[in-house]
Structures are given as structure tokens and as C-alpha cells.
Amino acid sequence: MATLSEVARLAGVTTATVSNVLRNTQKVKPATVQKVQEAIAATGYRPNLMARALAEGKSSMVALVLPDINNPFYPEFVRVAERVARHRNYFLMVCNTDERPDIGLAYLHQIAGTLADGVLVLHAGISADDIHALKTRRSPIVLASEEQVDLANHIPHVVVNFHRAGQIAGQHLLDLGHRRMGAIVGCGLEGMQIARLDGFVSALSAADLTLHEALVRNVRDTVAGGHEATDSLLEQHPDITAIFCTNDLMAYGACQALADRGIRIPQDISVIGITDIQLARDMRPALTTVALGIEQVATISINLLLDLIENPQHEPTIVPVPDPVLVVRASTAPVRGSI
Amino acid sequence: MATLSEVARLAGVTTATVSNVLRNTQKVKPATVQKVQEAIAATGYRPNLMARALAEGKSSMVALVLPDINNPFYPEFVRVAERVARHRNYFLMVCNTDERPDIGLAYLHQIAGTLADGVLVLHAGISADDIHALKTRRSPIVLASEEQVDLANHIPHVVVNFHRAGQIAGQHLLDLGHRRMGAIVGCGLEGMQIARLDGFVSALSAADLTLHEALVRNVRDTVAGGHEATDSLLEQHPDITAIFCTNDLMAYGACQALADRGIRIPQDISVIGITDIQLARDMRPALTTVALGIEQVATISINLLLDLIENPQHEPTIVPVPDPVLVVRASTAPVRGSI
DNA sequence: TTGAAAGCGCTAACAT
DNA sequence: ATGTTAGCGCTTTCAA
Numbered sequence: 230m231a232t233l234s235e236v237a238r239l240a241g242v243t244t245a246t247v248s249n250v251l252r253n254t255q256k257v258k259p260a261t262v263q264k265v266q267e268a269i270a271a272t273g274y275r276p277n278l279m280a281r282a283l284a285e286g287k288s289s290m291v292a293l294v295l296p297d298i299n300n301p302f303y304p305e306f307v308r309v310a311e312r313v314a315r316h317r318n319y320f321l322m323v324c325n326t327d328e329r330p331d332i333g334l335a336y337l338h339q340i341a342g343t344l345a346d347g348v349l350v351l352h353a354g355i356s357a358d359d360i361h362a363l364k365t366r367r368s369p370i371v372l373a374s375e376e377q378v379d380l381a382n383h384i385p386h387v388v389v390n391f392h393r394a395g396q397i398a399g400q401h402l403l404d405l406g407h408r409r410m411g412a413i414v415g416c417g418l419e420g421m422q423i424a425r426l427d428g429f430v431s432a433l434s435a436a437d438l439t440l441h442e443a444l445v446r447n448v449r450d451t452v453a454g455g456h457e458a459t460d461s462l463l464e465q466h467p468d469i470t471a472i473f474c475t476n477d478l479m480a481y482g483a484c485q486a487l488a489d490r491g492i493r494i495p496q497d498i499s500v501i502g503i504t505d506i507q508l509a510r511d512m513r514p515a516l517t518t519v520a521l522g523i524e525q526v527a528t529i530s531i532n533l534l535l536d537l538i539e540n541p542q543h544e545p546t547i548v549p550v551p552d553p554v555l556v557v558r559a560s561t562a563p564v565r566g567s568i
Numbered sequence: 569m570a571t572l573s574e575v576a577r578l579a580g581v582t583t584a585t586v587s588n589v590l591r592n593t594q595k596v597k598p599a600t601v602q603k604v605q606e607a608i609a610a611t612g613y614r615p616n617l618m619a620r621a622l623a624e625g626k627s628s629m630v631a632l633v634l635p636d637i638n639n640p641f642y643p644e645f646v647r648v649a650e651r652v653a654r655h656r657n658y659f660l661m662v663c664n665t666d667e668r669p670d671i672g673l674a675y676l677h678q679i680a681g682t683l684a685d686g687v688l689v690l691h692a693g694i695s696a697d698d699i700h701a702l703k704t705r706r707s708p709i710v711l712a713s714e715e716q717v718d719l720a721n722h723i724p725h726v727v728v729n730f731h732r733a734g735q736i737a738g739q740h741l742l743d744l745g746h747r748r749m750g751a752i753v754g755c756g757l758e759g760m761q762i763a764r765l766d767g768f769v770s771a772l773s774a775a776d777l778t779l780h781e782a783l784v785r786n787v788r789d790t791v792a793g794g795h796e797a798t799d800s801l802l803e804q805h806p807d808i809t810a811i812f813c814t815n816d817l818m819a820y821g822a823c824q825a826l827a828d829r830g831i832r833i834p835q836d837i838s839v840i841g842i843t844d845i846q847l848a849r850d851m852r853p854a855l856t857t858v859a860l861g862i863e864q865v866a867t868i869s870i871n872l873l874l875d876l877i878e879n880p881q882h883e884p885t886i887v888p889v890p891d892p893v894l895v896v897r898a899s900t901a902p903v904r905g906s907i
Numbered sequence: 908t909t910g911a912a913a914g915c916g917c918t919a920a921c922a923t
Numbered sequence: 924a925t926g927t928t929a930g931c932g933c934t935t936t937c938a939a
Contacts, residue, residue: 248917280915283933301638303643332654339617511791513824513827596909622934
């Protein structure tokens, strides 16, 4: 691969001139530009981004650390983050942690401020303390899609009202007349899922209902998890009329389990999820869910990171996203005998 | 962020010594190692990977260029590629092209040999000629999961027998007694999907059947595409007893369309896909499909790329993966009235 | 065992 | 408008 100086020699100019042509600072005489461009074409020269990054003190690369690229939420996030990054002239490096916070932390250690200009941490189970210990000045780390508004730690974060999402889901089921409901809660991603359950419970409380512990299942945040939890719920509480899942993937599993048993959705049992991933629209019956606005959250998160890179702030930056909204589809209906 | 020389100064040694400690070449006296490590800890030093890459002429980063991270095939591929890369001490940079070959090519132009030590191109619609024009010596580009065995272009590639996959699918339907079948073919990813259809057709030919053009639908490679194609097929050919889809995503859409019309799977119509993505296992009825062995293909592809980086070859390298295998699940059954 | 110094390929003052 | 030169932070001979 040709280097700048080879191009310069061929064009009969110095590296500074070639560099100026490349970044078209309008400082070069058209005739020279011409010569240089011919030399570039002749050599097939392409700038070494590593060298440029070192010289500029900026790699134009950002990393996105996430727990499981196979969970369809994340690709949806990645797609918009990558697009926004590309439009702002950044490369996006996706770091999958296989749900292991230690791997996520290792990524941060290696990359933050040394390979990437900034890092977006998405549910990777990395503690604020660990991030603080890194103290990467001038290389921001943003927590995307968090529940906790913690002003004490000075880490910028994008806040989603998961509690409200759970509450909306609960309210919707209540409005349909449901009283005996099961809840399936994903474990693994810390507070996020608990907040959703709390929100759900708070909706019930407001209607003077309590959710018995026996009606809650904690499972892995997968289709299989939702399936198993539903089986368990159904065996012990065959009288439930609705199931609340803290995300759509588990709701999909729940629907499956129901289908396997010949239980009709929503006639016999209603199912509601949270997030509104593509699958929620695609499945049959289409899933009623509480949309978190993936596209918005991703856009806001990546833009915040890039803004902080280009324009460092000293105060903690907390950016809220709009509240979740209920999306009624075909998996919920009034309870049997009601209305 | 502290630099090597700051650490060196604090430890009272030179940068060369610190560098040796960091990469523990056993050339440093234990006592000095001790001092240096204390200085490292005290400063919170982490090596600047850009600078290291420039000095070493190796970034330890590889890129994976793919068309659509939202198509569930790709995350499954990414997950294993990332894991293998990580174990071999490489970072994986995922480049989503939004199905635009020009974006893929732009990525290659920018990254290949200048930021990444090598690039894995996965169905991104980039021509061999374009790749050749790049002539990135000492920085391999590998085409992953290709159908064409083209020894003429010297680009290494991993070859999947898509033709065979289509044939297996066709044979399976024939074995079940189906004769009137529709075919749904994804467009966009070039030869890959055509080869699958060709394989399907060849299976029919071997049984003295032809597939009329009117029974083939070309659509976008999505759930919605499969859905629409199925609607169209059903309207014009309500007598078909089976649908072959060139991938699982469209097969999912087909099943949906059938469900929407109250057509039972597989009692009324059988559906078969290709690939065996996670969704094929998760959906109900579970999808009969021809497994391409995503994990194997990904492992072989990324390993080939890394091998070529570490050990350049001059001959074209063509690596085949094991043949596809039929996975019978619940979406196919003997044709009504047969047996 | 450690230090000195050159250089990876580029950018960016500063001169001319 | 172009050239000169000094780094960016690291690795890596070669000396000491």
C-alpha cells in the first residue's frame, strides 16, 4: 500500500501538499491538485487511518458495547446507531459481551480513549464505579437506555422510563378487566427489568390489587425463558387471564407456550410485552406492547456521545427520552365474561 | 490519559523499558518490573492502541461488512465471529451497509489495510472486480458464505453449497408427495438466492416436474416480503400444497400469511425454508428448513481471515463448508390424500 | 538489563 | 501556494 510520501514523490511535491489536497483545505493551486490527484489515482493510495488518528488525536471511531447481539432489540439499535454515526463521519465498532460484564469491562479498558473516541454502553452490566475507575478524560462514555437517574455519578446517560412502561402495561390489562395476572421478568440486565415489574405492580396497587409473588417468574431474557415461565405459571395458576412480560422476546415465548397448549390468544389469555421490537409486529397474533421507541433512544444516545466527543461538557449530562407508549395489537382483549 | 513516557518518567526508566514490561518480553529485571507496574497503576495508564498499531503495522482489528444487521441471520453470524476474533485477540468491527453495495465499498476503501488488518465481506453485494481494484496487499479480504467457486479471481472465499440446499428442500417436498408448489425467492443478495432456486428446480426436474414461472415470486428478503408473496401466490394458485422459501425469514412471513387466512400448516400447506436461524426453531409450527450451519460457516470464515492475516498465502484460497442438512420440524407434512 | 534513537504514516504549525 | 519540521505514542533495532 502506497504512502503519502510515495504519492508526494510521484507528484513532485511534499507530503504537506498531498495532505492538503486530501483534506481539501483550499490552499493548493488547481494545477497542483490535478497532479496530486493523478499520483493518488496512479498509486491507488488510500490514507492510513491509524496514522491519521494518531496525528489528529482522534480516531473517528466509536464503540457500542452490548450484551447480546442475538437479542433482536440490539440489532435494531445498532442499525440506527451505525447509520447516524456514519452520517456524522464516525465508524461504529460493535462489541458483544456475551452477557459477561467482565468482557464488557475489558473492552472499555482496551478501547476507551485509546482506539475509540468514545463508547456507548448499552445494558452491558458495567457498574458506574468501574467506569469511573477508568477516568478517560476527553473520551466520553455514555450509558444508553438506563432507568436510574443517578446525578451523583458524573456519567452521562440516556434515561428511559421503564417504570412507566410497566405501569402502562399494567393499566392496559386492568382496563380490559383482568385481575388474575402472571408476570414474567427477565433477569440479567439489572435494574431495567425490575423497574418494569415495579411499574406494573404500581398500576395494580393503584387499583387496590397486589401481585402475589407466586405469580411472578424470573427467567432468562429469551424466547425459551418466556416459554418455560409460562408453562410454570400455567401449571400452578391455570386461572390467570393475562400475562405481563417485561419484554417482547419473552412475550413471544409466552405466546408459543400458550399455542402449544391450545390456549387461544387473546380469547383465553391476553399477553402484553414491552419494547416493540420488529418481531412484535410480525408475530401472530401481533403483540400488544409498550413501545420504548428504539429508534429514538438509539438516535439520542449516539448523538449524545458524538456531541460530547466534539464538545466536552463538565456537568453530568442526563438526557431523557419521550415516555413509552402503548401499542395495542391483537394479543390482548377484554377478560372473558367482562363487559 | 497518561502516556508511556509519563509512566517511564515516574518509574525512572525509559519508554523502551516500560514497553518491554507491558508486553512482558522477559528482558526486565524483576525489581524494575515492580517499579514500572507501580507507575502504571499510579497513572492508570492504558496503552494507546492507535499508536501501537501504527508502530507495529497491525491494528488487531478486523471488519465484518454485512448488508443488514436486522436480518437475524447476521447477528447469529456476528456473535460467533466476534467470539472467535476475541479469543484470537482481535477486535471485530461490524459494518452495516443498509443493503447498499456502495456503502460497503466505501467501507472497504476506507478500512481495508488502513484501519483493519483484514475484512470479511458477508453478502454485501460487492463485486470481485471492485475488491481487486483495491489491491490491498498484506491485508486480506475474505468473501464469506458465497456460492460461486470462482478460481479466476484470486479472492479467498468460503463456499456454501446453496444449490444443494435448494435441492434438499425440493426433494423433501417431493418425498412428501407434493407436486404443486410455489417458490418464494429473495432478491437483493445476488446469486445466493438464485442458486437456491436452481437447486430446488433441479430436484423437481429429476422427478420430471417443472416449476412454472407463474409459481415463483421474487420479493424482498424480509418477513413482509414472504407474507406478500404468499398472498399473491395463494390468490393466483389456491391449489398449491407447499411453499418453498429461499430463506427462513420469508418462510416465517409465508406462515403468517397462511395463518392470517386460516390455512393450517402443515395440514393444508407445507412450508420449508433454508438457513435454520433461531427463529425457525422458535416459531409455531416450528419450521422445517435446510440448515446451512451458521456457526460453522462463521467460524470457518473468521478463522480463514485471521489465518491469512497472520500467514499470507499467494494462491487463491477456497474453503468449502460441509453440505447443508435437512432439519424436519413441524411445518411440512405429506400432501393431503397421499400415502 | 537498560538507554538512546529512529521511524510507523500522517497532520499542523511555521517559514518561505 | 508550497516546503520544512516537529510531533502524535508507541515499538524496535542497536549500543552501552
